[in-house]
Amino acid sequence: MDFNIPKEITDKLAELDDFIEREIKPLEKENIQFFDHRREWKRTDWENDGSPSKEWRAVIEEMERRADKAGHLRLCLPKGCGGQAAGNLMSAVVREHLAGKGLGLHNDLQDESSIVGNFTILPAIDKYGTPEQRQYIEGNITAKNHLSFALTEPNHGSDATWLETRAVRDGDHWIINGMKRWNSQVGRSKANLVFARTSGKDGSAKGITAFIVPTDAPGHNILYNHWTFNMPTDHAEVELKDVRVPDSAILHKEGEGLMIAQMFVHENRIRQAAASVGAARYCIEESVKYAKERIIFGEPLASRQAIQFPLAELHTDCEILRNFIFRTAWMMDHVDPVQISDLVSMCNFKANNLVCKAADMAIQTHGGVGYSRHKPFEHIYRHHRRYRITEGSDEVQKRRVAQYLFGYSGKKAT
């Protein structure tokens, strides 16, 4: 067994570090109001339903443009998207590394934009999209024609197979009616990937169809944003009222839409886990550094076991998880991820819980200053707390582990 990170990956990390210092840090410094204590205030257009401000979006798009020019943005995308088809191990190590550097334009938390892009829907568009639908590949990468993702509804999130949105055939068209919730980034999208039941029973994955619906189609109405723990927000409530789309709006096949969402679920969960464990490592390292510098009752804070022990425990969990996440990502590159879906879920909920604990301990170790917005820990906590709900909540991940453990579903790899 060789547990070393392959050289092509460590070389890539060095290349990314160099790029960040040369091209991203100067841009970040010019726009420091989006990263220092003013970050939440400056990023948010408070009078426009808490949406991201135009200035903030412009900085993100400039970062992405530079990263694309340097050949990093599409690293993890398939070749058909102009990408380099990097595997899950590369993706996980990169995500952990970038998050481990702390807050910054290289890897933003609120927007999930990064010099190595997170473009979850694009592999599905690459695989199943018609020539016309493929416009959303460049559209999403360049932020010019964005495609958002609309699965969750007011009455159904974890139980998406019970969704209530319906599409009914009308000649060679479909009429869609329903509601969508937490429809991220739809406000700046050209089209929305809407999941609706076209046949089959509630609770069945079969019979759900994915439609690419232009956001300016009559009856596609963005009602309001849900204001969130971490602002700005672009997570909208959307109404679909007699929205009429042609047959050609279907992505992949009628009744087979849910497999689009399932196509990237494992990749997204391991990516999220790697980001969380990287951010946890950052919180622990910053706490250790501060505890060594801070003198309290005449001695370094670091000399107190009450500070050492919780950080030692977090560090232990972080080391165990980091290695487990990399191993699971490596396995995903060698077997069908469905076979190890339980392992991916273990990585996900454990890492997302760990970072919340590590950010909390970092606040505690830093005392009053840790609670302030002059330190990044409150921002890290607020962002990563979300990961315990989205992409399958803690409970949904544990449900998956239990399904495999008790043999209700899943094929175990030997």
Ligand SMILES: Cc1cc2nc3c(=O)[nH]c(=O)nc-3n(C[C@H](O)[C@H](O)[C@H](O)COP(=O)(O)OP(=O)(O)OC[C@H]3O[C@@H](n4cnc5c(N)ncnc54)[C@H](O)[C@@H]3O)c2cc1C
């Ligand atoms: C910031 C943000 C951005 C999002 N972006 C998008 C997006 O772009 N597109 C999109 O479609 N969705 C998006 N979502 C929605 C997200 O996927 C859902 O919030 C998530 O699936 C959980 O669904 P829910 O909120 O309806 O909670 P529910 O499903 O109602 O769950 C409520 C609670 O019950 C628990 N629970 C559920 N099932 C079980 C069970 N069997 N046993 C025990 N406990 C259970 C859950 O874990 C949770 O704690 C976003 C959400 C947020 C917060």
